Every structure is written in C-alpha cells, then in structure tokens.
Amino acid sequence: MSKRKNAEKYYRIIKAATKIFAKKGFYQAKISEIAREADVADGTIYIYFENKDDILICLFEEQMKAVLDNMVSEISQEDDPAKKLERFALAHLKLIENNKSMAEIIQVEVRQSSKFMKEYKNEKFTQYLDLIADIIRQGQEKGVFKKEVIPGVAKRAFFGALDEMSRFWVLSSRKHYDINTAARQISEYFLKGIAG
Amino acid sequence: MSKRKNAEKYYRIIKAATKIFAKKGFYQAKISEIAREADVADGTIYIYFENKDDILICLFEEQMKAVLDNMVSEISQEDDPAKKLERFALAHLKLIENNKSMAEIIQVEVRQSSKFMKEYKNEKFTQYLDLIADIIRQGQEKGVFKKEVIPGVAKRAFFGALDEMSRFWVLSSRKHYDINTAARQISEYFLKGIAG
DNA sequence: CTCTAATGAATGGCTATTCATTCACGGCAG
DNA sequence: CTGCCGTGAATGAATAGCCATTCATTAGAG
Structure with missing residues (x-):
C-alpha cells in the first residue's frame, strides 16, 4: 500500500x-x-x-526476484545439463561481481540468525537452490549424471562452492582469480572431479 | 592478564x-x-x-585453536590425499554436529562484516582452509590429482560445499541426511565428479 | 588488616521510531 | 481567474527505551 x-x-x-x-x-x-x-x-x-528489519527483508526479496528470473533465463539457454551447470556457475559469479553491495548483504547480513533464515522462511533462496537440484535430476534422467548422486546434497555442495568463492571476493578487496577461470574450475571439479 | x-x-x-x-x-x-x-x-x-566484541573474538580464537589441532591430527592419520580429503569432510561435519552452538556462531556471526572477517584478519580460519590446499598440493605432487587444479580455488570449493551443508543442518532443526552419507557424497563429487 | 576479585545499581550514550507540524497540490466555489 | 480548502505526503525534532560499561562498595582470602 x-x-x-x-x-x-x-x-x-x-x-x-x-x-x-x-x-x-x-x-x-x-x-x-x-x-x-x-x-x-x-x-x-x-x-x-514498517521498520528497519522490513527494509532488509524488502531489499532482499526485491533483489532475489530479479536474480531468480535472470538465472532461469540463463540456464534455459543451454540444453545439456553439464553446460547448464557451467552456465549457472558463471552467471552466479558474474552476478556477485556486478553487485558487490548486494552480495555482501546476502553473504553476511541475511544470514543473521533470528530475524532471517530462521523465523523468516526464505523461499526465494530455496527456489534458487532448487534450480540446481532440477538440473541434476534432468542429468540423471538423461543418464549423463551418476544415479547415486543425491540432488538435495549436490545442490548444496555446488552452491556452497560458488558461494565460498564469492565470499572471498566480497570480503577481500582484491580479486585473485579471474571469474571465468573460477567458474570453469568449479564446474569442472563438480562434473569430473579433481582426481585423475 | x-x-x-x-x-x-x-x-x-x-x-x-x-x-x-x-x-x-x-x-x-x-x-x-x-x-x-x-x-x-x-x-x-x-x-x-574488554568488551562485548572481545568476548566474541576470544570465543572464536579459543574454539578455532581446538578445531585446528583436532583436524591436523585427523588428517595426519591418512596417507593417501584422497583419503585425507574424505576424512576432512567427515571430521568437519562431525565437528558441526557436536558443536551446534559454536557452528552457528561461526556460520552466522563471525561472518558479520566490519568487526570480523574484515578489520579482524582471521588467521585461524585461513590456516584451516590451507589444510585443504596442502592436501591438494600433495596429491598433485604424487600425481593423483589433476595438475590444472588451482589449490586456492579448490580449497574454497571443497570447504564451501561442506559449509553449505552444515549451514543447512545448523539453521534447520531437523537433519535430512546422515552425516556419513553426506561426507562421502561430497568428497566423492569433489574427487570423481557427478558426471559419468 | 590489606588487597584483590566480584558485585550490580546507576549512568550515559545511542538511535529507532513517533507525531505535531509544514508543505504542495488539485479541485472547487465565487 | 483567484483564493480557499482538504488531503495526504514529507519533515525532523523530540521521545523513549534499551543496554554496554563503569565504579563505589562489599566480600573474602591470606
């Protein structure tokens, strides 16, 4: 209103x-x-x-809506599940790079216990994670991803890997690795592993 | 004093x-x-x-000292780099499970911007991450890990994967996946990949 | 007695939130 | 055309409550 x-x-x-x-x-x-x-x-x-908390919540909702839409359109441009994951990684890191302030808030503030992530059920974030789970399930159906992979675990592992990388960028002033390199490395580990 | x-x-x-x-x-x-x-x-x-901030810092330093020592002794019990990583994963998740309160603070509070992670250089945390980087370098020297893997990126990816998994446990009351299963899944993805 | 640790009531600073007041605008009557 | 209202947005000074920190005082050990 x-x-x-x-x-x-x-x-x-x-x-x-x-x-x-x-x-x-x-x-x-x-x-x-x-x-x-x-x-x-x-x-x-x-x-x-309404109050200070409300500013943070609105801010987050507002941004996540955009982020989610953007990512949906990004991954829809690929057909191959492996390629989708790679694109997810790149798009995610680019997003962080282009929205440092927002990224910092999500990284640090929105994880604040009580008000956020706990009593405030974060649907948008869940949906974001589920984009990854969906890709993984598709891959399994197509027979290109191992069937023993648990999408609920893998989505967190993949997101966590990207997220930790961005935390590093956000919290340290200088950036050590090229964004394309990092995205490719991370999706490569996730798809093929580091052993070999 | x-x-x-x-x-x-x-x-x-x-x-x-x-x-x-x-x-x-x-x-x-x-x-x-x-x-x-x-x-x-x-x-x-x-x-x-000295003050409220000091409590948080001391608390963190105190705990990280113990965590670090514990992890060093854990991974020294394996010789194979791949096994070391697997053990790291399990030990990390167990640690979280046994110290929910502490885990919650690390997860949420210590990431608070200004006071922590920014002006307060978090050496203990860096050392913890570097345990992973060292394992990866060893593996590369032994020729069991791909040489194109960048340890500085891989350590964050691996830690991030574990960390996101624990965030999930810490912030949601019920635990969906068995700790051994999760640890094995995550180290498996990281070593062999999900594709295949 | 002395000296230090411990106490907890009182202080002081801080800032989210309120609300009485001002302001700007558009419609309407004369 | 002009001046008068009515309405609701905007303002920012004042309020009100909170809570970290202090310190005068007490308790206890040796």
Whole structure:
C-alpha cells in the first residue's frame, strides 16, 4: 500500500539501504544515514517501510526476484545439463561481481540468525537452490549424471562452492582469480572431479 | 592478564556466551543474559573481557585453536590425499554436529562484516582452509590429482560445499541426511565428479 | 588488616521510531 | 481567474527505551 505512494522514492531508499548496510552492516547502519543517502527525511522511511528489519527483508526479496528470473533465463539457454551447470556457475559469479553491495548483504547480513533464515522462511533462496537440484535430476534422467548422486546434497555442495568463492571476493578487496577461470574450475571439479 | 584471574570462570563465561550468541545472535545478546547464564555479575564479565566484541573474538580464537589441532591430527592419520580429503569432510561435519552452538556462531556471526572477517584478519580460519590446499598440493605432487587444479580455488570449493551443508543442518532443526552419507557424497563429487 | 576479585545499581550514550507540524497540490466555489 | 480548502505526503525534532560499561562498595582470602 504505502509502496504505491511513490515507487521512485521507494527504490531510492532500497538503493541507499543496500549501500549503507553493505558498508556498515545491518546493526551498525543508522536510519538517519540511510535517509541522508536516499535524500529523504528520517520519518519518510517509515512511510515506505514498517521498520528497519522490513527494509532488509524488502531489499532482499526485491533483489532475489530479479536474480531468480535472470538465472532461469540463463540456464534455459543451454540444453545439456553439464553446460547448464557451467552456465549457472558463471552467471552466479558474474552476478556477485556486478553487485558487490548486494552480495555482501546476502553473504553476511541475511544470514543473521533470528530475524532471517530462521523465523523468516526464505523461499526465494530455496527456489534458487532448487534450480540446481532440477538440473541434476534432468542429468540423471538423461543418464549423463551418476544415479547415486543425491540432488538435495549436490545442490548444496555446488552452491556452497560458488558461494565460498564469492565470499572471498566480497570480503577481500582484491580479486585473485579471474571469474571465468573460477567458474570453469568449479564446474569442472563438480562434473569430473579433481582426481585423475 | 585478566585471564589469569580465574581460568575456570573465564571459560564459564565463554561457554555461556557461546550459548547465548548462538540462540540470539551477537547483537541481540545482552551482557546481562550472558552473565546470568554464566552465573556471575554483569560487571564480572568486564574483568575477564574488554568488551562485548572481545568476548566474541576470544570465543572464536579459543574454539578455532581446538578445531585446528583436532583436524591436523585427523588428517595426519591418512596417507593417501584422497583419503585425507574424505576424512576432512567427515571430521568437519562431525565437528558441526557436536558443536551446534559454536557452528552457528561461526556460520552466522563471525561472518558479520566490519568487526570480523574484515578489520579482524582471521588467521585461524585461513590456516584451516590451507589444510585443504596442502592436501591438494600433495596429491598433485604424487600425481593423483589433476595438475590444472588451482589449490586456492579448490580449497574454497571443497570447504564451501561442506559449509553449505552444515549451514543447512545448523539453521534447520531437523537433519535430512546422515552425516556419513553426506561426507562421502561430497568428497566423492569433489574427487570423481557427478558426471559419468 | 590489606588487597584483590566480584558485585550490580546507576549512568550515559545511542538511535529507532513517533507525531505535531509544514508543505504542495488539485479541485472547487465565487 | 483567484483564493480557499482538504488531503495526504514529507519533515525532523523530540521521545523513549534499551543496554554496554563503569565504579563505589562489599566480600573474602591470606
């Protein structure tokens, strides 16, 4: 409802919050700072959001919607499950690279216990992980992936590998490995293994 | 210095803080709660620790020291690099299982931006990751792992896979997969790949 | 007695949130 | 055309509650 007021301002606040949360962390970020960054009054924020937590939740939902759509369209461009995984890896890392602030928030803040990931059931994130599980199941049906692989475990292993790589990028200022190299390495390990 | 006062009390506070931080999260946890849990007065905590942040740092350092030692001894019991990795995976997941509270703090709190992982250079964690890199290098020297694998990327991929699996366990109450199965699956993917 | 550890009530600083007030705009009557 | 309202958005100073940290005081060991 309140969101209807002025969409431009709503997004301006989201954008400002993304920046401040990423820089200071959720609890260190002051509403007044976000307000200043968004160039609105402190009170204005409460016209668009219920409270500080709500800003974080909206911000996350808003971004995940875009991320999810983007990834769906990315992987639909490949037919081969192995290729799909490789593309997932590359797209994921690129996304992180192009949205450092957002990535930092997801990496660090949204994993904050109580409010997020625990009482707040994170459906969008689950859906994102399930894109991987689906690819794996397809591969198994086509007979190109081992049947003993458990999609529920493998999806986490694959995502975790990518995620740890991005944490490294996000938290350390300089980037040590080329994004294409990293994506190829990771999907290669996952598909063929490091032994041989 | 202050730690010399009464080691038993020091550890009692660490233990209490571990429990409270895990339950409420760092910022939500009150000193008075930790004090109550440790059965000391609020002020007593400031005899043993500089401030709230210091509790978290000490707690982390203290635990990582133990974790690191334990893992070193675990992997030294195998000779084959592939077996070492498998043992790493199992030991890591077991550790998480046996120290849910600690795991939760590492998972969620220690990744908090500013104070931790950024200005506080986390040496112990780096060393932990480097155990994996060393195993991989050994394997490459022995000719059992592919030479094109980049240890710096692979260590993160492997750790990330395990870590995501534990996040799942830590954050969801019920555990879906057996720990041995998960450890075997993950090291299997990493060594042989899912394709085939 | 002395000296140190322990206590916990009081302090002080901080900031999320509120709300009385201002402002801007568009419709409407005269 | 003009001036007057009514409405709801925006403002930001003031509030209110929280909680880390301090420190004057007490307790206890030797």
